[in-house]
Amino acid sequence: MNSYPENFKKLIESLEKLPSIGRKSAIRLAYFLAFEDKFSAINLAHNIEECVQDLQVCEECFGVSDSYICDICNDDSRNNGELCIVANAKDIFLLEDSGEFSGKYFVISDIKDTNIKQLEIKITNNNIKEIIFALTPSLGSDGIMLFLEDKLSHLGITFSKIAQGIPTGVSLENVDQLSLIRSLQARIKV
Ligand SMILES: [Zn+2]
CATH class of the missing domain: 3.40.1360.10 (Dna Topoisomerase Vi A Subunit; Chain: A, domain 2)
Structure with a gap:
């Protein structure tokens, strides 16, 4: 990464720290934000800043809120x-x-x-x-x-x-043992 422009390198490094973002995705996103859609990039930066400043933990339920007590x-x-x-x-x-x-x-x-x-x-x-x-x-x-x-x-x-068991669209061979046991225990009449 030594040949990368300094700020571009920093952007890639920041994106790489995000959950489920690997190096290739970080480069692709950094390029998109820095060159292909500058308006979205500024908007994203603004939205992130506002969320970081405004959001807090609800004092009553400990959920996410923009005030002392959340809307729910x-x-x-x-x-x-x-x-x-x-x-x-x-x-x-x-x-x-x-x-x-x-x-x-x-x-x-x-x-x-x-x-x-x-x-x-x-x-x-x-x-x-x-x-x-x-x-x-x-x-x-x-x-x-x-x-x-x-x-x-x-x-x-x-x-x-909440009920547990076999997720929709997943074949039995890919289901872990605990889920299989629980789905048998929680079986329902058809
Ligand atoms: Zn709440």
Whole structure:
């Protein structure tokens, strides 16, 4: 890369640090931004700067927000008694895009007492009746679910988790053993 113009080299290095961007993609993107679509490049830089400055963690659900409390937490029409627990704030976007969930969320990034206290407050204040765990299937997730069910059992709520099994369009030979076992356990009548 010594023969590259200094700023172009820096741009490639920045892009290479992004998730799922390899060296070839970084060069292609850098060239596109620097030469082929300068307007998009300036716009992108501006949008990144605004997001970095404006976005924060919602104080109530720990999701992504542009204010102290996020729009979902503030939306009374979503008080349907359901609370979806996710492990990462960005999972909320995936669930929102699916359009299948209309309750509230809570991000449980790590199991600390302070976080559980806030989860209890969220459950009480929002009159939550059902907790839905939307966690990536793993033994660690099973541990988190058992732990939370135990900690929250006194609140008289029900617990469920998203179904697991064989993803659509994936052949059985490419499915890991845990998913295969879970899909058998969660089989349904046809
Ligand atoms: Zn929120």
